[in-house]
Amino acid sequence: MDDHKKxxxxxxxxxxxxxxxxxxxxxxxxxxxxxxxxxxVATSLGNAMEWFDFGIYSYxxxxxxxxxxxxxxxxxxxxxxxxxxAVAFIARPIGGVLFGILGDRLGRKKILxxxxxxxxxxxxxxxxxxxYASIGSWGTALLLIARLVQGFSTGGEYSGAxxxxxxxxxxxxRGFMASGLxxxxxxxxxxxxxxxxxxxxxxxxxxxxxxGWRIPFLIAAPIGLVGFYLRSRLEETPAxxxxxxAKEAExxxxxxxxxxxxxxxxxxxxxxxVFFYLVVNYMVxxxxxxxxxxxxxxxxxxxxxxxxxxxxxxxxxxxxxxxxGDRIGAKRVIQIGLxxxxxxxxxxxxxxxxxxxxxxxxxxxxxxxxSSFFQGTMPSLLPSLFFTEVRNGALAISYNISASLxxxxxxxxxxxxxxxxxxxxxxxxxxIFASIIGIVIVTYFVKDTSGKPLRxxxxxxxxxxxxxxxLEEPEESLWWTxxxxxxxxxxxxxxxx
Numbered sequence: 001m002d003d004h005k006k007x008x009x010x011x012x013x014x015x016x017x018x019x020x021x022x023x024x025x026x027x028x029x030x031x032x033x034x035x036x037x038x039x040x041v042a043t044s045l046g047n048a049m050e051w052f053d054f055g056i057y058s059y060x061x062x063x064x065x066x067x068x069x070x071x072x073x074x075x076x077x078x079x080x081x082x083x084x085x086a087v088a089f090i091a092r093p094i095g096g097v098l099f100g101i102l103g104d105r106l107g108r109k110k111i112l113x114x115x116x117x118x119x120x121x122x123x124x125x126x127x128x129x130x131x132y133a134s135i136g137s138w139g140t141a142l143l144l145i146a147r148l149v150q151g152f153s154t155g156g157e158y159s160g161a162x163x164x165x166x167x168x169x170x171x172x173x174r175g176f177m178a179s180g181l182x183x184x185x186x187x188x189x190x191x192x193x194x195x196x197x198x199x200x201x202x203x204x205x206x207x208x209x210x211x212g213w214r215i216p217f218l219i220a221a222p223i224g225l226v227g228f229y230l231r232s233r234l235e236e237t238p239a240x241x242x243x244x245x246a247k248e249a250e251x252x253x254x255x256x257x258x259x260x261x262x263x264x265x266x267x268x269x270x271x272x273x274v275f276f277y278l279v280v281n282y283m284v285x286x287x288x289x290x291x292x293x294x295x296x297x298x299x300x301x302x303x304x305x306x307x308x309x310x311x312x313x314x315x316x317x318x319x320x321x322x323x324x325g326d327r328i329g330a331k332r333v334i335q336i337g338l339x340x341x342x343x344x345x346x347x348x349x350x351x352x353x354x355x356x357x358x359x360x361x362x363x364x365x366x367x368x369x370x371s372s373f374f375q376g377t378m379p380s381l382l383p384s385l386f387f388t389e390v391r392n393g394a395l396a397i398s399y400n401i402s403a404s405l406x407x408x409x410x411x412x413x414x415x416x417x418x419x420x421x422x423x424x425x426x427x428x429x430x431x432i433f434a435s436i437i438g439i440v441i442v443t444y445f446v447k448d449t450s451g452k453p454l455r456x457x458x459x460x461x462x463x464x465x466x467x468x469x470x471l472e473e474p475e476e477s478l479w480w481t482x483x484x485x486x487x488x489x490x491x492x493x494x495x496x497x
Contacts, residue, residue: 028467029460031170039168040177042230043161044184046116049223050154051185053123054286055192056216059304061290061411063205063213067131068140079415087144088151089404093397099156100396101256108164108392111156113231118153120224122146127217159382159396166383167391170462172451175330178379179322183315185375189285190311192216197304254389262491263394266385269445270398273382276438277374278407280341283427284371285311287411288364291427295418296353298360306361310368317369321376330377331448335439337373342435344370349428367431384449387456387484455480 057064065081095115103111129142161181169177195216203212260267292303325333344366351363386394410430417426453459459470459477470477 025467025471027458028470029458030464030467031168031460031462033462036169036173036177038230038233040165040180042227042233043112043164044180044187045223045227045230046112046119046157047161047181047184048188048191049116049120049123049220049227050157051188051285052192052223053119053150053188053220055189056196059193059196059289060213060216062294063209064143066209067133067213068143070132079412079419083412084140084143084147088147088154089407089409091148091151092155092404093400095152095155096159096396096400097155097256097393099153100159100393101259103156103160103163103392103396104254104390108160108167109231111392112160112164113228115153115155115157115160116224116227116231119150119157120220120227122149122153123217123220124224125149127214127220155400156396159399160392162379162383162399163392163395166380166454167388167457170460171453172326172466173462175325175377175380175450176319176322179318179325179376181379182318182375186311186315186318190308193289193304193308193311195219197308200304254393256393258491259390259394259397261494262487263386263390267394267398269441270382270385270395271402272437272441273378273385273446274399274402275406276338276434276441277378278403279410279434280367280371280374280431282407282410283414283431284364284367287414287427288367290411290415292352292360295424302357306357306364310361310364313365314368314372314375317372318376321373322380323376325377325380325450329448329450330381331442331446331450333373333377334381334442337370338435338438338442340373341367341370342432342439345428345431345435346425349425353424380450381446384454385446387480387487388454389456391454391456449479452479453477456484 061081064084068084069081099111099115123146125146126143129146130139132139162178165178165181166174199212199215200208289304289307292298292306296303321333348363348366351359351366354360354363382399383391383395385398414427414430417430418424449455461467461470
């Protein structure tokens with residue numbers, strides 16, 4: 001039996017209402033390197049599936065507008081197409097709450113397998129929907145239903161994936177390994193956008209409009225099956241199993257109501273963090289292809305190719321930011337990214353609107369680099385905001401409500417504001433606004449826990465020799481104890497009242 005399994009079986013770390021003040025050797029989890037790598041690969045593939053869908057939908061937004069909203073004018077077709085994109089985010093909080101709480105009760109890996117199958121099925125369905133020309137508004141209605149199913153499943157997907165990776169990796173390598181989740185995002189987006197770009201080049205815009213747009217959606221089924229196979233073979237996270245052993249002794253379950261009452265502060269903080277993160281993410285990855293083609297008049301293939309190259313460059317930068325997050329702190333990396341984005345958003349969009357291919361590429365690259373600061377650090381920072389017993393559910397609530405209000409609506413809002421104001425710099429101003437909000441929230445309300453155990457979790461190390469150092473200074477690993485005491489006092493007082 002390997003060290004990973006031994007530690008999971010013998011872990012007696014207490015999650016009771018009176019947290020332990022000392023650590024025992026058996027409390028510390030030694031994370032098997034191969035198990036951690038499998039967790040990163042399997043969860044990242046599911047995230048790639050999610051963003052494969054986002055990629056093909058964003059890159060086909062103009063085409064889908066013509067297929068399902070032919071009565072609208074060019075710019076309004078784009079608004080309606082992104083409106084359908086945003087509809088999925090209506091169902092996202094519902095799915096997030098349901099799958100998040102189930103993940104805290106039934107286990108992380110079971111829920112991740114379910115959400116992946118649902119998502120791949122819904123994406124496949126879009127490729128089979130008859131056009132508006134064939135069945136009229138029924139085609140549009142079926143598209144909306146498929147997007148709602150996608151949103152419902154995605155609600156439990158990303159927050160569950162972040163939780164799983166954060167709980168399956170050593171504390172000192174959490175940032176770097178969790179950044180692999182966003183590498184999955186980019187690979188999925190690159191695959192989706194690359195297929196659309198290639199098909200557009202081979203088939204031409206006329207055949208793409210006629211039938212070629214369906215091909216990327218049909219590819220979702222085999223990708224989903226591969227992801228389901230990998231996820232079904234994962235082991236449950238050590239933190240979750242340790243928590244379950246404690247719950248067996250106490251017969252204690254945290255309800256949805258308890259999450260909202262006692263954990264509302266980190267949920268609100270998380271929502272603001274997710275706000276600026278997703279505004280930047282969706283602006284760069286989801287909105288920019290259509291901005292180049294519809295607003296600035298670039299050829300579709302040319303604009304798609306530029307962003308595809310930029311995303312390829314982002315992959316090593318995301319990993320590098322995850323590495324730096326482990327070394328200097330994720331909080332500091334994020335602050336640097338926000339300041340840079342606030343200062344350079346306007347210059348970047350001036351370059352993008354210049355008409356010169358090299359300057360357009362430079363402007364896109366600047367935005368992408370700063371987006372990488374967040375993508376490399378958020379998968380490790382966001383799960384750290386919450387205690388283990390509510391992590392999946394609380395993170396799902398926080399992430400998906402913010403994603404629904406601000407993330408998925410970013411392309412729609414920006415497209416509409418440009419239409420109303422006729423000002424092509426609106427995206428830059430929105431990025432600056434989001435960055436300023438982010439600087440305030442991260443600086444004053446987020447504690448940097450890089451390299452430390454997650455809230456409510458025992459330490460997780462990569463090597464046995466690290467255990468000695470932890471036992472010599474246990475207070476470093478139990479940094480969250482006072483915070484847990486305050487929380488428990490509130491719960492006890494509320495129960496007495």
